[in-house]
Amino acid sequence: MSAAALTLGLALTACGAGYSSSEPIPATTTPTGTAPAPAPSTVSFQAVDESGYFGPCFDGSCTLTVTAPATIPVDAAVFGFPEVIVSEVTSDSVTWEAYGPGTTLRGTTGAGGTTTLSTGSSTPITMRPLSFDDDAATIELFPGRP
Template identity: 40%
Template sequence: MRRPIAAAALLTALVLTGTGPPAPAAAQQPPGTDVAACRDGSCTLRVTGPVEIPLDGRAGQSAVSVTGIGTHAVAFLVSEGDRRSYGVTGTGGTVRFTTPDGTLTIRVLELADGAATIELSSSASGA
């Protein structure tokens, strides 16, 4: 009987202090720099300048390019066949590019010293 009460007290203390359990180990792994690892539209990548990231098209996009990294924002260009779409966001921000085939979501995790850490995730329609 005492263990459930102790666990509940610990959980309550964590919630009230605004802290939680440590982040999972996977979230602490350093981001990669290999754009080929992003082909399926799911990766965390550190970029230091303009770069094109080829995608396999499962969500409708054939490529996403980082076109610029500024002090406060990162600019993206997404190719969708013969169409182009643009998005700009800063640290903690998200841009979404949607086609009839699915959605590509890009989140800027960190932006410092001319480099950006971005997270790509894609989902096909109906997924």
């Protein structure tokens, strides 16, 4: 497959998955003559190489556009939970959750605000909504507190 075709495939894959990012997104291939499966409603990443890369947010630092529900893998060894889940997006707020051993965390915030999830013994992760468009929100994730 040529680099141009792969780039186009990545762009088309990212358009239908409910998010966007400047990081490379794993692509799936469909045999010629077979219609592609419908795009999932959640953000999901699969390892793209032997190093265990799980998408642009695995280190807790990224900006992406999501619709709910959206599951975003993060490094459990760093944050204390293996993923954050955007459970609701309204016209002016985002709710997200995380679950770890004996831990249930949840936070909601709107444009201009932040919400931080922390187990108390791990690195906190913070979400800041940047903009809203219908049922989608562009959010920034970063490790630590604001």
